[in-house]
Amino acid sequence: xxxxxxxxxxxxxxxxxxxxxxxxxxxxxxxRHPDTARGVELIRHAIDQGVNYVDTAYVYSERHNEEMVGExxxxxxxxxxxxxxxxxxxxxxxxxxxxxMLDEQLKKLGVNCIDFYLLHALNRDRWEKMKALGATxxxxxxxxxxxIKYPSFSFHDKYEVFEEILTAxxxxxxxxxxxxxxxxxxxxxxxxxxxxxxxxxxxxxEPLRGGALASPPPEVKKILDRYPEKRSAHxxxxxxxxxxxxxxxxxxxxxxxxxxxxxxxxFDDVKVGGMxxxxxxxxxxxxxxxxxxxxxGCTGCAYCVPCPKGVRIPKLFAxxxxxxxxxxxxxxxxxxxxxxxxxxxxxxCVNCGLCEKQCPQALxxxxxxxxxxxxxxxxx
Numbered sequence: 154x155x156x157x158x159x160x161x162x163x164x165x166x167x168x169x170x171x172x173x174x175x176x177x178x179x180x181x182x183x184x185r186h187p188d189t190a191r192g193v194e195l196i197r198h199a200i201d202q203g204v205n206y207v208d209t210a211y212v213y214s215e216r217h218n219e220e221m222v223g224e225x226x227x228x229x230x231x232x233x234x235x236x237x238x239x240x241x242x243x244x245x246x247x248x249x250x251x252x253x254m255l256d257e258q259l260k261k262l263g264v265n266c267i268d269f270y271l272l273h274a275l276n277r278d279r280w281e282k283m284k285a286l287g288a289t290x291x292x293x294x295x296x297x298x299x300x301i302k303y304p305s306f307s308f309h310d311k312y313e314v315f316e317e318i319l320t321a322x323x324x325x326x327x328x329x330x331x332x333x334x335x336x337x338x339x340x341x342x343x344x345x346x347x348x349x350x351x352x353x354x355x356x357x358x359e360p361l362r363g364g365a366l367a368s369p370p371p372e373v374k375k376i377l378d379r380y381p382e383k384r385s386a387h388x389x390x391x392x393x394x395x396x397x398x399x400x401x402x403x404x405x406x407x408x409x410x411x412x413x414x415x416x417x418x419x420f421d422d423v424k425v426g427g428m429x430x431x432x433x434x435x436x437x438x439x440x441x442x443x444x445x446x447x448x449x450g451c452t453g454c455a456y457c458v459p460c461p462k463g464v465r466i467p468k469l470f471a472x473x474x475x476x477x478x479x480x481x482x483x484x485x486x487x488x489x490x491x492x493x494x495x496x497x498x499x500x501x502c503v504n505c506g507l508c509e510k511q512c513p514q515a516l517x518x519x520x521x522x523x524x525x526x527x528x529x530x531x532x533x
Contacts, residue, residue, distance in 0.1 A: 154203030155423055159235075159401050160354035162303065162325065166235065166401050169420040170206035170356065171199045173222050174213045175406030186217040189224055195413055196225035200233050202417050206402050208356075210239040210273060211258060219261040231264060237328075237356070238262065239273035239307065242283060251291045255300055269326055270301035276310035280318055289322045307358070308340055315340040316347060328356040331400070332366060333393045333436050334443055335359075349399035356402045357394050364406075365479045366390040373442045380435050388419045393436050395423035447474035449521055450514055457508035457518060465497040466508055466518060473525045482528070489529035499526035 156165040176192040178185050196207060209222045219238060226234065238258055245251055259267065270292065272283055283289075292304035303325035308315055319327060327348055329340040336342045348355050361367050367387035369377065377386060384392070394403050403423075407413045428436070451470040458466055469492060476485035492498040499522035508518045 154417065154420055155395075157401055157425065160325070161352055162354075164235075166354075167203055167205045167420070168395055168401075168403060168423050169199075169204055169416055170208055170237075170402040170404045171196055171204050172358070172404035172406040173207060173209045173218055175408045176214065176218070176221060177408050178214060185215055187214040187221045189221045192221045193225040195407060195410065196222065197230060198410065199407070199413050199417070200230055202413075204417075205234045206237070206356075207234050208237045208404050209262075210271075211241040211244075211254060212239075212273070219258055223261055223263040227263065235268040236262065236264065237269035237271060237305070238267055239271040240288070242273055242275070242279045245283075245286065245288075248287055248291055251286070251288065255295060259300060266299055267301045269303045269305045270295065271326075271328060272306040275306050275308050275314075275318055277314050280314065284321075292322075308344075310339065312339070312341055312343050315344045319344070319347060319351060319353065324353050326354050326356060326401075328358055328404075330359040331355075331357045331394060332360050332362050332390060333440055334362060334366070336440075345397055345399045354401040355399050356404060357400050358404050360394045360403045360405070361387055361390050362479075365481075368479075369439075370446065370480055372446075373439055376435065376438050376442060382432070389432075389436065389439075391416075391419055392423055392427055392432075395420075396426060396428040396433075398425045443478050446478045448477055449474055450516060452514060454513060456511040456513060460502075460508060461505065462501040462503055463497050464499060464501045464522065465492055466522070468492070468497075469499055469525050470521065473521075473528070485525075485529050489525070498529075499523065 155168045157168060159166040173192065173196065176187040176195070179188045207222060209218045211219065214221065222236070226236070240251060240254060245254065255270070259265065272288055275283070292301070295301045296304065304322070305324055305326035305328065306318060307328035308318065309330065315329070329344060331340070331345060345355055367390070369386045374386070377389070391403060394400055405416050407416060449470045451467060451474070453467045453471065455467050460466060472488045473485060476482055489498060502519060502522050504519055506519065509516070512518060
């Protein structure tokens with residue numbers, strides 16, 4: 154296992170972190186909860202092999218994940234790791250709610266103090282809400298009274314929002330989605346480098362894009378097969394993220410013993426600066442091959458919205474492109490259902506054409522909306 158200093162905090166952290174969100178679920182007496190026996194075995198095995206960072210959250214596993222992690226950390230394991238969990242911002246409406254949730258989490262985890270406490274999945278709207286409710290003051294108080302050590306946040310929005318949040322408070326860590334496809338999405342490479350300049354360590358979620366990068370389509374696999382250095386698709390993805398000095402930890406949602414052991418072997422050799430120039434060029438070819446699979450040339454500029462009927466055009470196109478990129482029609486049907494439920498799907502289009510007049514790419518938006526709706530509902 155490779156270890157790196159965790160920013161300015163004075164300790165070293167394993168480059169592989171255990172993301173507990175994907176522990177398998179079971180159902181007993183009509184209630185779903187994580188398979189605690191399996192979760193405990195997997196987490197402890199990873200810790201025994203050198204992993205010293207475990208990530209959970211209030212909302213994971215239908216709010217039972219923290220209890221499972223708490224079981225795993227009994228018997229002396231708590232002292233071997235740093236724990237990260239998160240304040241569920243959508244369920245908070247007051248400072249009192251924040252304190253109640255944190256106290257509940259401490260009880261579930263069976264600990265007196267949480268190492269990394271994150272404002273969960275911040276975007277523009279959630280950040281504004283948290284500021285109005287005094288979340289940073291709450292974090293300061295929780296540090297002062299000893300319930301948490303390191304105030305942090307996780308993030309899903311554009312770079313400009315990330316920059317605003319990162320520079321607004323003395324954060325001890327930021328958690329972002331980052332992988333070789335997302336270098337210009339969300340916080341992206343710019344956010345990674347900004348955090349480095351501010352000496353804020355980065356924990357990366359989704360280094361495999363939810364596992365998608367581990368199962369490449371044929372044209373991507375062909376590039377890997379032709380490359381002289383033979384590694385699995387998921388190892389290349391991990392090595393790419395680990396190449397950047399700003400990244401302290403990569404989270405992997407490991408759900409089997411085989412996954413844990415494979416990742417442990419990979420992270421024995423995931424090093425900062427470990428990619429050669431040829432490696433990076435090859436990764437660029439992988440990225441281009443994935444992007445080529447995206448049929449709609451939408452850049453996400455959002456000039457086409459707001460739609461007078463509320464159709465979320467860029468979001469629908471992104472969902473469609475993702476399904477094509479990874480050959481996942483079932484994901485299109487599932488995600489499209491969310492927009493139907495919120496009356497923002499393509500069927501709301503009245504063919505007015507206002508969106509096409511605003512599109513810098515001159516896309517046939519109305520035609521693509523029909524295609525998206527047809528394929529999404531056919532596969533549902």
